[in-house]
Amino acid sequence: MTDMLSGGDMLIRALQDEGVEYLFGYPGGAALHIYDAIFKQQRIEHILVRHEQAATHMADGYARATGRPGVVLVTSGPGATNAITGIATAYMDSIPMVVFSAQVPSGLIGTDAFQETDMVGVSRPVVKHSFMVKVAAEIPGIVKKAFHIATTGRPGPVVIDVPKDTTEPGELAPYEYPDSVTMRSYNPAMKGNPRQIKKAVSAMLKAQRPIFYVGGGTVQGNATAGLRTLVQLLGFPLTSTLMGLGAYPGREKQNLGMLGMHGTYESNMAMHETDLIIAIGARFDDRVTNAPVKFAPQATIVHVDIDPASISKIIEVDIPIVGDAAMVIDEMLKLTEAELAGRDKDDVEAQGQALAQWWQTIDGWRAKHGLNHALVADDKPILPQLVVQMLYKVTKGNAYVTSDVGQHQMFAAQYYHFDEPRRWINSGGLGTMGFGLPAAMGVQMALPNETVACVTGEGSFMMNMQELSTCLQYGLPIKIVNLNNQALGMVKQWQDMQYGGRHSHSTYSDSLPDFKTLVEAFGHQGIKVTEASELEGALETAFSDSMKDKLVFVDVWVDPHEHVYPMAIKGGSMRDMVLSKTSTAES
C-alpha cells in the first residue's frame, strides 16, 4: 500500500530510501516544514552547522572520504547564497553532492519576498544540474534523479530548490520511491572505445620515455587498484595532480610526486621530456601545464576521461578515450597482459633498455633537485615543511589529511606521502580558503575511528573557525595543525617574487588572536609551538591516546619568510621552474 505523506515527510523519506546517513544543514523560515519532518524520525542524523558554507564543505569532505554523496539542507535566501561557495568547490573538483535549498512559497516567487533568492539561477553555473519542485508529488522522482545525476558520469553537485508550500504538512500525496532512473537526455559513457584502447596500448608498448599523469578522476572513479597493477606491470614513472595524490602509493619509486606549478622537479622535467603521456582522470589544468603551447613538445598524448569536454580542451590529444577510468584501465590491463605474452623478445629488450635509460635520467633529476624529506629540527625558525614531515612521522602516514588553500596546502601535498586514495582532501579547483576544518568534520563524521588532521594556515582557518562550536556539539576529535606564518603566505610569496616585495594587504601580525586561548574558549585543547625542538613532542601529545576524544589545535609559529618551491615560471614550459630564492632551472 502506498503511504500518503506531506512533501516535507516525502523529502526525508526519500533520503532514507537513498541510504543517506547525515544531513548537514541550518534551519530557517522556508525550511521549517522539512525540519519538522526531520524531528519526527531517527534514521537520518542532522548535523547543525554554524554557517551554511561549512555545511557544504562538510558534505564535500564526507563525499571525498567515502565516495558516497554528501547531502545538505539550507533555507532560502541567505541560507542558499551562503551555500554557493561550497557548491562551487564541489563542482570544480567533481564531488557528488545533493543540496536542498528551501524556497519561499510558489505564490511569492518573483515578488522579492523576504529571504527570496533565485537559487536555481544563482547556482546555475556551479551545478551539474538543478531542479525546482513544483508539486509535492514530484519530490520522490526528483530526489532519485538528483542522486543519480550527482553520482554518475563525471560527478558533481545537484541543487533541489523546494518552495515552502510543496512541503506543507497538511497536504498529502502518495509516496513511492522509484527503483531506477531513465533519462533520454543523460546517459554517461562508461566503456571506452576498444579501438582507441588498443591504439593506446600499442603506443605504450612502443614508448621510450613514457609517463602516467593521473588526476582526481582516478580517485573519484575508484580506479586506483587497476592503475597500480598497470603501472607496476609496465614499470613506467607516474606523476599525479594535486587531486590525484594517493591514487598511487606516495613513497613508491615509480611515483615522482605531484606535477605542475609547485610540483617536484623530476615530475615537471619528465613531463617536458616525455614521448608518451598517459593522462587518466586529469584535465590539463593551467596549474599543471604552464604555457599550453610549450607543453610536452615531443609527447604523444593518450587521454582517458569520463567527460568528453575535458578532452582536447586545453591541449589537443592524439588518442582520446572517453570512459570510466576503472573500466578503461581494466581493458588496458587485459590487453597489455595479452600483448606482453605474445611479444617479440627483441621488442621487449629494446623497450627495457629505453626505460632503463629513462629511469636513469629521472633518478638524476631526483638526486639533483628532488625534495628533501629528511629535514631536521634545528634552532632556526621552524620550517613549515618540517611540520608536515613531522606530522607524517607522528601519524605514521595513516591520517586523513584535509587542508585549506595557500602555502600550507602545497607543503602538505609535497611532504605528506599518501599511500591510499581518498586520504588527501583539499579544494584543488576552486581553491577555497575555509574548506579545511569543515571538510575534516565531514571526514570524521563518516569515519569516526580514523585519525583526521587538518593542515591549515591562520588565514584560512579564520574563514570558518565558527565550526569549532559544531565540533564540540558532535564531539569531533579533529587534530588541527596550524602553520602560522602571521600572513597570507602564498599572496605574500607572489608579492615577494613578482611585486618587488610590496606586501599589499597580506599581513596582519599585530592583530592575530591567541589561537590557544581561542580554541580553549570553544571548549577544545590548544598547544602553541614556537621552537622546532618542541614540535615533535607537541604533535605526539596531540595525536596521543590521551587526546583521542578531543579536538586539539596545534598552533605552530613557522618561518614567515619561507616560500614554496619549485615554482613554475609564468609563461614557460613545464621544465621552467624557480627552485629556491636564489636558483632557477630554465630551458
Add this chain to the structure above:
Amino acid sequence: MGHHTNMRRIIAVLLENEAGALSRVVGLFAQRNYNIESLTVAPTEDQTLSRLTLTTFGDKGRIEQIIKQLFKLVEVVKVMDLVEDDHIERELMLIKVRAIGDGRQEIKRTADIFRGQIIDVTGEMYTVQLVGPSDKLDAFIRAIGKTPIVEVVRSGVSGIARGDRILTV
C-alpha cells in the same frame, strides 16, 4: 588552440521542453565566453522537446568545445553541427522602410527580385517580409541602398540538414 580561422557554425539542439532549460543554454554561452550571433527556439511536434538553432563563431577547437559543453547539459538530448554537411538555413526578416515618391517603385522592384513580399502599406511606409539565408537578408538591406530603414526585425536562423541526415530522438 587558436591559429585556425574563425568559422560561422549553425548548431541545432534538441532539448527537453522544461522550464529553465533555455536559460542553461544561454548561461553556458555567457559563462564560457562563447559568442551567440542568433538563437531561435520553439517546441517541436513532440511537445516534450524543444528545438533550438544557434549560430556562433569560433575556430575548430572552440566549436568542438561548444558542442561538447552543450551536450553535457543534462536537458540536452541531441546536438548537431549543421555546417558539417549539406544543410538548409532560413531566416525571416520584417523590414519597415520609408517609401515615398519614386522610392516606392524602387523598393517594390527590389523586393520582387529578392522574392520578398510587401505585407503592409501606408502612404509613407512599406513593410517587407523576406525569407532566406542570413546573407540574402543582408544583401537586401544593402540593395535598398539609400532608402531610409525605419525598423528591422530578424527571427534568427533556423536550420535543417539535407537528405537523410536527421536530428531526432
